[in-house]
Amino acid sequence: MALLSFLFNSKPKTAIAAKERLQVIIARERNGFDGPDFLPALHKELIAVISKYAKVNADDIKISLDRQGNLEVLDVNVVLPDVVPGS
Amino acid sequence: MARIIVVTSGKGGVGKTTSSASFASGLAMRGHKTVVIDFDVGLRNLDLIMGCERRVVYDLINVINNEAGLNQTLIKDKHCDNLFVLPASQTRDKDALSEEGVERVLTELGKMGFEYIVCDSPAGIEHGAVMALTFADEAIIVTNPEVSSVRDSDRILGIIQAKSRRAQNGGEPVKEHLLVTRYVPKRVDAGEMLSYTDVQEILRIPLIGIIPESESVLHASNQGNPAIHIEGSDVSYAYQDVVGRFLGEDLPLRFTHYEKPGLLQRIFRGK
Numbered sequence: 001m002a003l004l005s006f007l008f009n010s011k012p013k014t015a016i017a018a019k020e021r022l023q024v025i026i027a028r029e030r031n032g033f034d035g036p037d038f039l040p041a042l043h044k045e046l047i048a049v050i051s052k053y054a055k056v057n058a059d060d061i062k063i064s065l066d067r068q069g070n071l072e073v074l075d076v077n078v079v080l081p082d083v084v085p086g087s
Numbered sequence: 088m089a090r091i092i093v094v095t096s097g098k099g100g101v102g103k104t105t106s107s108a109s110f111a112s113g114l115a116m117r118g119h120k121t122v123v124i125d126f127d128v129g130l131r132n133l134d135l136i137m138g139c140e141r142r143v144v145y146d147l148i149n150v151i152n153n154e155a156g157l158n159q160t161l162i163k164d165k166h167c168d169n170l171f172v173l174p175a176s177q178t179r180d181k182d183a184l185s186e187e188g189v190e191r192v193l194t195e196l197g198k199m200g201f202e203y204i205v206c207d208s209p210a211g212i213e214h215g216a217v218m219a220l221t222f223a224d225e226a227i228i229v230t231n232p233e234v235s236s237v238r239d240s241d242r243i244l245g246i247i248q249a250k251s252r253r254a255q256n257g258g259e260p261v262k263e264h265l266l267v268t269r270y271v272p273k274r275v276d277a278g279e280m281l282s283y284t285d286v287q288e289i290l291r292i293p294l295i296g297i298i299p300e301s302e303s304v305l306h307a308s309n310q311g312n313p314a315i316h317i318e319g320s321d322v323s324y325a326y327q328d329v330v331g332r333f334l335g336e337d338l339p340l341r342f343t344h345y346e347k348p349g350l351l352q353r354i355f356r357g358k
Contacts, residue, residue, distance in 0.1 A: 011277060011279060012279075013277070013278030013279065014278070014279060015275070015278050015279055015280055015281050015285070016278065018233075018234050018281050019281060019285045019288075019289070021234060022234055022238060022281075022289050023289060025238060026237075026238060026241045026289060029238075029241065029242070030241070030245070
């Protein structure tokens with residue numbers, strides 16, 4: 001493999017990664033650094049609501065804000081605890 | 088009224104002073120009476136790039152503090168009769184750069200008949216950089232096709248849009264131009280470097296030119312000649328194009344495409 005890459009002089013195409021990373025970070029910074037300031041409050045309330053129905057820890061809920069093109073995507077990821085059979 | 092242009096970038100080492108020197112020289116070569124001011128108090132280098140370091144007697148802070156007049160302080164360029172350099176102070180504290188003082192100096196330069204005032208900004212987003220952009224009518228944002236430079240350029244654009252006089256007075260905004268420097272078409276083609284269209288897409292401001300990476304820039308600074316004077320070099324043509332576009336000419340981009348050398352070229356290449 002090393003010989004092949006030597007022969008064809010193939011270097012990784014990293015410019016695409018640079019562009020994508022820049023688009024994300026600059027979109028975030030233009031929106032006033034750490035994103036909208038309701039995120040921490042939203043996080044707390046989500047925990048409260050979900051805790052009514054399932055046993056979750058604060059760490060089991062992950063919230064992130066990303067930008068894809070012109071869309072802002074709010075990603076909420078909740079890991080529900082394994083249900084122990086018979087309990 | 089003189090037109091004030093700030094050359095800025097946020098990040099250091101991207102080519103602000105090189106670009107200020109060549110841009111101001113290019114304006115003067117086109118017959119416009121031009122002055123280029125070094126705002127980097129404490130770390131002046133425009134004098135070295137312009138090759139007038141041994142003729143510095145007074146500086147910008149002396150003028151602001153009324154210790155010297157502009158006529159005594161301005162240094163006439165060795166190449167162009169209608170180009171003058173206003174050096175920064177090497178010793179004083181940069182807080183000496185007061186907003187009132189800078190405004191007064193710029194107004195006086197306008198009264199002296201200068202058509203263009205080019206402000207070479209220091210790196211960073213501190214006081215000196217803010218003073219350089221405060222009174223600008225137009226801004227040239229110098230950016231390398233590299234992540235940290237692009238991010239810092241975006242940051243400095245935000246500062247122009249918040250802190251410049253034009254922004255604060257709510258009038259016509261500062262006219263922004265993107266200047267991509269140290270561009271290597273070969274690496275862009277290979278997918279290793281951001282293309283100028285990538286940079287433009289991210290920063291969303293109009294492109295005024297592309298300066299290719301070139302050995303002549305170091306030769307130029309070694310000798311104290313602005314790179315635009317290195318005859319026959321790509322960099323010289325690229326800066327002349329920048330000046331032309333700034334003055335309203337519609338010029339196609341050059342030095343943005345890599346042509347693969349043919350077999351014979353590859354065999355006979357080398358020095």
